[in-house]
Amino acid sequence: MKGSQILLESLKREGVEVMFGYPGGQVLPIFDSIYDSDIRFILTRHEQGAAHAADGYARATGKVGVCLATSGPGATNLVTGIANAYMDSIPMVAITGQVKSFLIGNDAFQEADVTGITRPITKHNFLVKDVKDLARTIAEAFYIASTGRPGPVLIDIPSDIQMMDTEFDWPKKVQIRSYNPTLLGHPGQIKKAAKLIATSKKPIIYAGGGVITSGAHKELKMLAEKISAPLTWTLMGIGGFPATHELSLGMLGMHGTAYANHAIMESDLIIAVGARFDDRVTGRLDAFAPNAKVIHIDVDPSSISKNVNVHIPIVGDAKSILTELLKEIKKTPNTLEWLKTVEGWKKKYPLVYENDNKLRPQYVVEQIYEVTEGDAIITTEVGQNQMWAAQWYKYTAPRTFISSGGLGTMGFGLPAAMGVKVGCPGKTVFDIAGDGSIQMNIQELGTCIANKINVKVAILNNGYLGMVRQWQELFYKRRYSQVEITSPDFVKLAESYGAVGIRVTKKEEVRAALEKAVAIDNTVLIDFKIEPEENVFPMVPAGQAINQFIGGLA
Amino acid sequence: MKHTIALLVENKFGVLARIAGLFSARGYNIASLAVSETLDPDISYMTIVVEAKDEKILEQIKKQLNKLIDVITVTDFTKKEHVDRELILAKVSYCAKDKSRLENICAKFVGKVIQRKGDTAIIEAVGNLEQIKLLLEELNKFGIKELVRTGKLAISG
Numbered sequence: 131m132k133g134s135q136i137l138l139e140s141l142k143r144e145g146v147e148v149m150f151g152y153p154g155g156q157v158l159p160i161f162d163s164i165y166d167s168d169i170r171f172i173l174t175r176h177e178q179g180a181a182h183a184a185d186g187y188a189r190a191t192g193k194v195g196v197c198l199a200t201s202g203p204g205a206t207n208l209v210t211g212i213a214n215a216y217m218d219s220i221p222m223v224a225i226t227g228q229v230k231s232f233l234i235g236n237d238a239f240q241e242a243d244v245t246g247i248t249r250p251i252t253k254h255n256f257l258v259k260d261v262k263d264l265a266r267t268i269a270e271a272f273y274i275a276s277t278g279r280p281g282p283v284l285i286d287i288p289s290d291i292q293m294m295d296t297e298f299d300w301p302k303k304v305q306i307r308s309y310n311p312t313l314l315g316h317p318g319q320i321k322k323a324a325k326l327i328a329t330s331k332k333p334i335i336y337a338g339g340g341v342i343t344s345g346a347h348k349e350l351k352m353l354a355e356k357i358s359a360p361l362t363w364t365l366m367g368i369g370g371f372p373a374t375h376e377l378s379l380g381m382l383g384m385h386g387t388a389y390a391n392h393a394i395m396e397s398d399l400i401i402a403v404g405a406r407f408d409d410r411v412t413g414r415l416d417a418f419a420p421n422a423k424v425i426h427i428d429v430d431p432s433s434i435s436k437n438v439n440v441h442i443p444i445v446g447d448a449k450s451i452l453t454e455l456l457k458e459i460k461k462t463p464n465t466l467e468w469l470k471t472v473e474g475w476k477k478k479y480p481l482v483y484e485n486d487n488k489l490r491p492q493y494v495v496e497q498i499y500e501v502t503e504g505d506a507i508i509t510t511e512v513g514q515n516q517m518w519a520a521q522w523y524k525y526t527a528p529r530t531f532i533s534s535g536g537l538g539t540m541g542f543g544l545p546a547a548m549g550v551k552v553g554c555p556g557k558t559v560f561d562i563a564g565d566g567s568i569q570m571n572i573q574e575l576g577t578c579i580a581n582k583i584n585v586k587v588a589i590l591n592n593g594y595l596g597m598v599r600q601w602q603e604l605f606y607k608r609r610y611s612q613v614e615i616t617s618p619d620f621v622k623l624a625e626s627y628g629a630v631g632i633r634v635t636k637k638e639e640v641r642a643a644l645e646k647a648v649a650i651d652n653t654v655l656i657d658f659k660i661e662p663e664e665n666v667f668p669m670v671p672a673g674q675a676i677n678q679f680i681g682g683l684a
Numbered sequence: 685m686k687h688t689i690a691l692l693v694e695n696k697f698g699v700l701a702r703i704a705g706l707f708s709a710r711g712y713n714i715a716s717l718a719v720s721e722t723l724d725p726d727i728s729y730m731t732i733v734v735e736a737k738d739e740k741i742l743e744q745i746k747k748q749l750n751k752l753i754d755v756i757t758v759t760d761f762t763k764k765e766h767v768d769r770e771l772i773l774a775k776v777s778y779c780a781k782d783k784s785r786l787e788n789i790c791a792k793f794v795g796k797v798i799q800r801k802g803d804t805a806i807i808e809a810v811g812n813l814e815q816i817k818l819l820l821e822e823l824n825k826f827g828i829k830e831l832v833r834t835g836k837l838a839i840s841g
């Protein structure tokens with residue numbers, strides 16, 4: 131079998147149903163094999179789109195996303211998408227063509243040292259120098275990408291290797307002597323945690339993306355209910371716990387709810403599950419939750435005690451640890467008083483916006499929730515649109531909020547929505563976008579139309595790079611520097627791609643426009659001309675303690 | 685404080701770059717690094733000396749090293765019994781009348797004269813950090829023209 135055929139056969143063995151990518155000179159043999167393959171191939175309009183689509187597909191389905199690009203510029207165009215997946219621990223395999231193995235290092239046409247470039251943004255990467263290693267390398271790449279703390283793995287394949295013949299030898303089992311992720315939590319640590327929980331008076335559960343990766347949402351809910359602890363989540367943790375639940379405090383951190391932030395600051399015990407105490411969550415570190423002991427459940431030992439000191443670390447898979455912990459908790463804490471206090475904060479500092487007759491973005495997001503009955507999958511771009519999407523839609527199931535958390539990549543939402551829709555064709559998929567971000571990968575509308583991937587794009591159009599403008603307003607005396615941004619006529623643009631464009635300028639048009647968008651069997655782009663200087667509140671200025679808010683009622 | 689860490693790693697291309705990248709990406713300087721094959725040619729042994737301001741940074745370094753797929757084991761010798769040695773080659777100024785003085789110093793401190801050519805002698809020495817330091821102080825009196833060091837090698841004791 132030729133190397134390129136081995137690649138396709140190996141992908142099939144791994145259960146790959148779809149890949150996203152773009153052809154080029156050094157992947158011609160692979161594309162010749164794709165011609166004969168029954169794996170669905172989605173030709174994007176830019177390699178960055180392919181990487182984000184594979185990432186969105188992985189986030190929505192839990193399967194490994196696959197993207198493919200040629201050497202040099204094809205591969206470097208994947209880089210942002212790979213870094214994005216790395217920061218959010220998304221299982222992805224990126225395959226790149228490389229110049230012929232004997233030309234590597236010669237500055238050949240379209241050559242780049244892609245394994246060198248992606249070394250710090252992949253969980254692992256491979257340069258295949260012998261066709262005999264190819265099948266095993268692919269098996270290892272999928273194994274590494276999808277186990278432990280997941281992440282992207284890149285395989286760089288020189289074009290001569292793609293053409294070489296060898297026997298197809300698929301490994302029965304992948305074993306890497308130096309890679310053995312810890313999945314089962316230490317029983318002694320779990321016992322200690324159960325004891326500490328029993329004696330706490332003001333416990334809070336702080337849930338992150340690990341809950342979703344591990345599929346631990348049911349166990350998480352059981353834990354919260356069993357110990358009657360309020361629960362807050364990170365941006366990545368959205369959907370891991372129902373926002374409609376009475377113990378839910380919503381998101382915490384810089385744009386979290388005031389009551390979530392007050393609660394974690396005043397708590398005496400933080401039970402962190404699959405979260406990493408990111409600076410957007412903790413604010414000023416030395417002022418963060420001064421009286422709290424910390425139980426930290428995480429599959430990655432390097433996340434523990436990296437930012438805050440942890441009293442009881444439990445390394446392993448969240449689902450299995452929570453299952454054991456639930457068995458171990460025999461005595462539950464009395465949290466009645468604590469819940470009353472938390473309820474008081476909820477009443478005193480509700481999440482609000484000025485719901486007048488103006489067209490405000492929060493209202494648009496609420497209406498998306500209403501119209502889709504909370505059953506859509508939401509992707510976001512990055513900036514204000516992302517925060518409004520996080521705050522004003524009530525997520526009740528995991529893998530329904532798809533957003534670039536760690537890297538904060540503008541241009542993520544549309545290609546990610548594409549990947550989500552391919553993975554979950556029965557779902558309505560909305561990209562909640564800004565007018566700035568959407569223009570970073572708008573070319574993917576072409577991919578949506580050509581492949582009949584029907585996504586809905588809600589552009590919250592304020593004519594600004596809104597989040598930067600907000601910072602300039604609040605911290606730079608309204609000296610608006612390079613934040614006004616023009617856009618094309620989005621309705622005409624949508625139409626020129628073959629999509630449907632709708633413009634909404636008034637609050638009373640929102641509902642009908644959304645209903646129409648959901649009903650149309652095509653990609654629809656809605657241009658909401660929102661209040662230009664609306665801010666995301668509450669807000670904790672960077673570097674402040676997270677109970678020091680500005681704006682809103684906090 | 686300087687810490688000595690030993691690694692067993694896969695003997696493959698790119699592994700050293702991964703390890704070096706892990707330090708450089710976080711702004712940590714490697715004080716010394718010695719790498720070579722072990723009895724098993726598929727595995728290399730690395731002795732890394734690194735400056736870490738506090739325990740927390742050292743913990744992070746060890747955890748990050750452990751996370752690398754190609755790293756098999758990480759051993760921190762900071763609080764562990766071990767033996768360490770370093771080899772140096774030093775070119776010193778030399779004239780015939782210094783012969784016995786130089787040889788005495790070498791005999792006293794772990795060194796030996798391995799070449800004399802014109803006005804230069806090359807000294808080879810193997811020792812621990814303290815021994816090498818003392819030898820270098822003595823050799824400095826002759827004038828060290830050039831010095832190369834392997835960096836520390838450490839093995840559990």
